[in-house]
Amino acid sequence: MTENVFDVAPADLVSGDRVAGRLYTDPQIFEQEMTRIFERTWVWVAHESEVPKPGSFKSTYVGRQPVIVTRDRKGAIHTLLNRCRHRGASLCEKPKGQANGFTCPYHAWSYGLDGKLRGIPYPDGYEGVVDKTELSLKKLRTESYGGMVFATFDDGIEPLDEFLGDARLWIDRFMKQGGGYPIKVLGKHQFRFKGNWKIQLENTTDGYHFPIVHRSWMASVDAETADMMSFMTDPEAITHDLGQGHSVMQMVPEHSDLDADDGSEPLQARFDHLVEELSKTLDAAQVRKLIRAMHGTGFNLNLFPNVSMSAAFFRVLRPVAVDETVIEHIAIGPDGPPEVDIVNRERLRIHEHFQGPFGFGTPDDAEGWDRVQRGAQGAPEMPIMVNRGLSREKPSPEGWPTSHVTDETGMRAAYDQWKQMMSDD
Structure with missing residues (x-):
């Protein structure tokens, strides 16, 4: 592949507190992002609950490249390029399912769940020509942490644990919203917006927009929920740069x-019906854990470059073009006995109310993202500002650059990583 050539070096497009608008609009920059970032780092591909048993699979993408995430008969998870080794046809068009393997619909070459080539029809024409052991599906290096599955085209990259670094603490905390049970995926929906992927990447740790863009949502919820989300003037509400482009x-x-619960916080009255129902089979401590976690955790964790663990759901971005991005919103809940099904039904209703396609939150966000892309077409060299809170950013006791929840610390973290990866030939 011939690399595109920048007329301005990436290092000159990102400074400490601003980025060139061209980062949203330049097709050459986008093409290099696909190779220098999405093909060289760990990209989130699945939650383990999406491939729960041998033969389970999920179709997805790493950047723009189609892949299949599978669990083989021994329980190992693989990420396979969704491309037959014969003539390049895609092997799987289903978003998820159960299979014994994958057979190409064009010439019926068949592959196991681990990607190994199992069979070729009419093999006599290949005698002395093909060694099946050399024609397995291309396999991406795949590792998991906390149930989150990541894959990379770069076999020489650092281990996933090192890539996640201090974000692992926050992944561990995020998974506690199962209320003592593991987390599982409940459902998902996806949509496209006509904008660059980095616009959405910025949004997850953008507390500044919340009371402005989401006024309609704030007006639609009960007073307790609205009060809980009134964080604009709370000095304890902060954003950390966790390194490697990650932020919380x-x-x-x-x-x-x-x-961390001393029992003094009252449970929201809106969930009294759940407390009554759950108390029939669960003890008071279990019920309290499940109810306190109804809105998820109190933070948004952004993992560079493509997934956020946002309060009570996963948000996944997939770049399609310089001005087009696919977003998946994935609802999650406790993977417990039948009596917690009522919790998951309620969590789905909460998810729909904000994140759903007819919700009060996502459509307003998407309108903002579209407008940023349209506006950035004008004067593309004019900088996008990410300087809010720079003068009050201080290291936390852990050493993380930290500022107020309304500040742009998380965006600066992501663009520092972008600059580093785009400057690495």
Whole structure:
């Protein structure tokens, strides 16, 4: 592949507190992002609950390249390029399912769940020509942490644990919203917006926009929920730069670690019906854990470059073109006995109310993203500002650059990583 050539070096497009608008509009920059970022780092592809048993699979993408995430008969998870080794046809068009393997619909070459070539029809024409052991599906390096599955085209990259670094603490905390049970995916929906992928990447740790863009949502919820999300003037509500482009925005600090509960916080009255029903089969401590976690955790964790663990759901971005991005919103809940099904039904209703296609939150966000892309077409060399809170950014006790929840610390973290990766030939 011939690399595109920048007329301006990436290092000159990102400074400490601003980025060139061209980062949203330049097709050459986008093409290099696909190779220098999405094909060289760990990209989130699945939650383990999406491939729960041998033969389970999920179709997805790493950047623009189609892949299949599978669990083989021994329980190992693989990420396979969705491309037959014969003539390049895609092997799987289903978003998820159960299979014994994959057979190409064009010439019926067949592959196992681990990607190994199992069979070729009419093999006599290949005698002395093909060694099946050399024609397995291309396999991406795949590792998991906390149930989150990541894959990379770069076999020489650092281990996933090192890539995640201090974000692992926040992944651990995020998974506590199962209320003592593991987390599972409940459902998902996806949509496209006519804008660059980095516009959405910025949004997850952008507390500044919340009371402006989401006024209609704030007006639609009960007073307790609205009060809980009124973090604009809370000095304890902060954002950390966790390194490697990752960041976390703590909107409701008292819910950052759901295990830290002294019992003094009253449960929201809107969930009284759940308390009554759950109390028939679960003890009071279990019920309290499940109810306190109904809105998820009190933070949004942004993992560079493509997934956020946002309060009570996963948001996944997939770049399609310089001005087009696919977003998946994935609802999650506790993977417990039948009696917690009522919790998951309620969590789905909460998810739909904000994140759903007819919700009060996502459509307003998407309108903002579209407008940024349209506006950025004008004077593309004019900078996008990410300087809010720069003068009050201080290191936390852990050493993380930290500022208020409304500040742009998380965006600066992501663009520092972008600059580093785009400058690496």
